[in-house]
Amino acid sequence: MTAPTAPPELVQLLTPEGERVEHPDYDIDLTAEEIRSLYRDLVLVRRVDLEAVALQRQGELGLWASLLGQEAAQVGSGRALTDADMAFPTYREHGVAWCRGVDPLHLLGLFRGVNHGGWDPYEHNFHLYTIVIGSQTLHSVGYAMGIQRDGAEAATIVYFGDGATSQGDVNEAFIWASVFNAPVVFFCQNNQWAISEPLEKQSKIPLYKRASGFGFPGIRVDGNDVFACLAVTRAALRNAREGNGPTLVEAFTYRMGAHTTSDDPTRYRVADELEAWKLKDPIERVKAYLFKNQLADQEFFDKIDAEADQLGKDLRARCLALPDPEPGAMFDHVYAEPHALLAEEREQFTTYLAGFEGAQ
Amino acid sequence: MTTLTLAKALNEGLRAAMDADSKVLVMGEDVGKLGGVFRVTDGLQKDFGEDRVIDTPLAESGIIGTAIGLALRGYRPVCEIQFDGFVFPAADQIITQLAKMPLRSLGKIKLPVVVRIPFGGGIGAVEHHSESPEAYFTHTAGLRVVACSNPVDAYTMIQDAVRCDDPVVFFEPKRRYWDKADVEFGAPGLPLDRARVVREGDDVTLVAYGPMVKTCLEAAAAAEEDGRSIGVVDLRSLNPLDMPVVREAVERTGRCVVVHEAPIFSGLGGEIAARVTEQCFYRLEAPVLRVGGFSTPYPPSRLEDHYLPDLDRILEAVDRVFGY
Ligand SMILES: Cc1ncc(C[n+]2csc(CCOP(=O)(O)OP(=O)(O)O)c2C)c(N)n1
Numbered sequence: 001m002t003a004p005t006a007p008p009e010l011v012q013l014l015t016p017e018g019e020r021v022e023h024p025d026y027d028i029d030l031t032a033e034e035i036r037s038l039y040r041d042l043v044l045v046r047r048v049d050l051e052a053v054a055l056q057r058q059g060e061l062g063l064w065a066s067l068l069g070q071e072a073a074q075v076g077s078g079r080a081l082t083d084a085d086m087a088f089p090t091y092r093e094h095g096v097a098w099c100r101g102v103d104p105l106h107l108l109g110l111f112r113g114v115n116h117g118g119w120d121p122y123e124h125n126f127h128l129y130t131i132v133i134g135s136q137t138l139h140s141v142g143y144a145m146g147i148q149r150d151g152a153e154a155a156t157i158v159y160f161g162d163g164a165t166s167q168g169d170v171n172e173a174f175i176w177a178s179v180f181n182a183p184v185v186f187f188c189q190n191n192q193w194a195i196s197e198p199l200e201k202q203s204k205i206p207l208y209k210r211a212s213g214f215g216f217p218g219i220r221v222d223g224n225d226v227f228a229c230l231a232v233t234r235a236a237l238r239n240a241r242e243g244n245g246p247t248l249v250e251a252f253t254y255r256m257g258a259h260t261t262s263d264d265p266t267r268y269r270v271a272d273e274l275e276a277w278k279l280k281d282p283i284e285r286v287k288a289y290l291f292k293n294q295l296a297d298q299e300f301f302d303k304i305d306a307e308a309d310q311l312g313k314d315l316r317a318r319c320l321a322l323p324d325p326e327p328g329a330m331f332d333h334v335y336a337e338p339h340a341l342l343a344e345e346r347e348q349f350t351t352y353l354a355g356f357e358g359a360q
Numbered sequence: 361m362t363t364l365t366l367a368k369a370l371n372e373g374l375r376a377a378m379d380a381d382s383k384v385l386v387m388g389e390d391v392g393k394l395g396g397v398f399r400v401t402d403g404l405q406k407d408f409g410e411d412r413v414i415d416t417p418l419a420e421s422g423i424i425g426t427a428i429g430l431a432l433r434g435y436r437p438v439c440e441i442q443f444d445g446f447v448f449p450a451a452d453q454i455i456t457q458l459a460k461m462p463l464r465s466l467g468k469i470k471l472p473v474v475v476r477i478p479f480g481g482g483i484g485a486v487e488h489h490s491e492s493p494e495a496y497f498t499h500t501a502g503l504r505v506v507a508c509s510n511p512v513d514a515y516t517m518i519q520d521a522v523r524c525d526d527p528v529v530f531f532e533p534k535r536r537y538w539d540k541a542d543v544e545f546g547a548p549g550l551p552l553d554r555a556r557v558v559r560e561g562d563d564v565t566l567v568a569y570g571p572m573v574k575t576c577l578e579a580a581a582a583a584e585e586d587g588r589s590i591g592v593v594d595l596r597s598l599n600p601l602d603m604p605v606v607r608e609a610v611e612r613t614g615r616c617v618v619v620h621e622a623p624i625f626s627g628l629g630g631e632i633a634a635r636v637t638e639q640c641f642y643r644l645e646a647p648v649l650r651v652g653g654f655s656t657p658y659p660p661s662r663l664e665d666h667y668l669p670d671l672d673r674i675l676e677a678v679d680r681v682f683g684y
């Protein structure tokens with residue numbers, strides 16, 4: 001760690017123009033097939049997101065938190081995970097969910113209000129969404145401590161935002177991870193905004209620098225560069241699995257959309273900022289790279305677009321077909337064991353509902 | 361008289377409080393430029409500046425903890441908790457510090473902190489955005505807990521809460537934010553710790569607060585068509601309870617149903633039922649009944665209509681209270 005010249009602050013392997021660049025500490029060797037497959041994931045998750053926004057606008061979802069602009073951070077980090085690694089998301093990690101093999105319909109179900117999550121966290125090693133800001137960082141550290149005690153070859157990754165770094169829970173998670181040398185990667189997507197509050201309201205220093213005070217490395221990566229996100233996260237996860245403790249990865253990116261479909265960003269941020277970030281689009285640069293290096297032709301891109309459209313269509317149809325839960329479902333799964341109070345209330349509720357049927 | 365939504369009435373009340381006392385501060389997440397996610401603080405930062413309307417870092421414990429410090433230094437912070445489900449990171453500061461510090465100083469310290477919390481369901485939201493956590497706070501000695509139900513009260517109650525030298529947890533019925541009423545600027549309201557009879561009735565008394573007051577009034581109107589005279593009491597103050605007003609209303613009818621969105625079990629309704637039973641025992645024709653949420657976490661939005669007390673649930677309880 002005694003490099004004569006400091007490496008650039010931002011790890012970038014692919015420029016917005018689609019040029020490959022070198023970084024002294026991180027590199028990645030990807031086959032053409034792998035790059036095409038990364039491109040495919042980026043396009044498909046963006047399509048899922050667009051469809052969800054449209055569904056919300058049409059009243060089919062109560063809310064949606066768009067990942068627009070953050071596809072590379074999520075696909076890059078998501079693809080760095082092994083099957084045995086465990087991911088802890090916020091409410092915006094639709095791209096990571098995709099990489100873990102979670103059916104996007106589950107995500108729609110949550111935002112439609114059919115259930116509070118509903119996928120099996122163990123099936124894909126992808127935990128439930130956490131809406132309370134920062135809570136999941138502690139869970140990920142605890143899980144990592146479990147991995148450590150099991151002597152398993154795995155790590156956890158936990159996602160959170162720039163705003164979340166202010167929460168006590170997140171800072172406690174940093175301390176725990178450091179003290180116990182837990183195999184965890186803290187993956188902070190700094191999308192520059194926490195609803196209406198810009199980063200300056202949360203931090204006076206770049207977020208990745210926070211890590212040093214807690215006693216572990218912090219790295220800032222170009223969050224719109226899927227190669228760099230993959231390389232940096234892979235290295236951090238490997239490090240964690242090898243017993244070298246936590247890393248904070250700050251993926252420097254931008255929330256291109258509103259905070260959620262309920263939000264109106266024109267009230268607090270200027271359009272210029274958005275325009276500047278449009279030039280750093282995470283998908284365009286991979287496309288440019290594939291084109292320039294003749295690793296893909298128009299036919300390939302058309303095929304992916306068609307696949308994306310089909311995915312969107314299919315998802316829409318399945319979302320509209322999602323049945324509303326049975327009223328009694330709210331009494332399910334509250335406890336693992338029989339519970340007298342709940343049983344009594346369920347009974348009363350069933351009788352109450354039956355009374356209406358009789359009346360009709 | 362101006363017609364205002366409940367959110368705007370709070371906004372005007374806050375504005376009046378800030379005009380009246382330069383020590384009044386507003387702080388919370390997104391309360392500045394955005395004006396809060398429900399726009400309750402809309403325009404306040406523009407008019408009072410960033411020193412008095414503070415966009416805080418995203419940390420509820422920090423918001424309340426620093427508000428306590430500011431109060432120790434003579435300020436009157438009005439803290440916004442963005443949604444009911446997000447007050448819990450601040451629970452430690454509220455329960456162990458805010459509620460108890462004045463007593464520990466033998467009265468030398470006053471902590472005039474207001475904690476504003478939009479509460480309750482009915483807006484089709486995702487998890488943690490529809491909770492009714494009031495009983496956690498009414499159970500904590502040292503806190504005053506109030507809930508407004510309409511724009512007129514919202515306007516005066518928020519000013520009274522700011523003027524109060526005790527910490528006040530101020531619940532705002534979020535699904536009623538867009539309800540409108542005529543508000544008279546500068547007009548004094550009923551004192552903060554008073555309940556109000558919002559509808560006189562002879563047969564049964566409904567006791568409610570916050571969002572359920574309107575639902576109870578609708579139920580009472582519906583029951584009138586069936587020839588039943590239902591009175592409605594809006595508690596306004598949840599700690600302390602204005603028992604004289606409740607008692608008088610119940611003694612007139614001999615029947616009482618308490619309605620809240622929060623789960624019935626260990627909820628405020630239990631406290632009210634016990635007190636009504638103790639104080640009106642010989643006038644009661646039936647036990648006090650409760651209508652409220654179930655002992656489940658707040659359900660996903662597609663089920664919330666089943667969870668939330670509505671006209672049918674209230675009138676069914678009214679029928680039952682006549683069955684004794
Ligand atoms: C404890 C808590 N407080 C407040 C909120 C309301 N809230 C939801 S998202 C958000 C901003 C989060 O910003 P950031 O951590 O940067 O994540 P981003 O939404 O930008 O992905 C806030 C304040 C919440 N969900 N949880």
Ligand SMILES: [Mg+2]
Pocket residue numbers: 161162163189190191192193194195
């Ligand atoms: Mg953010």
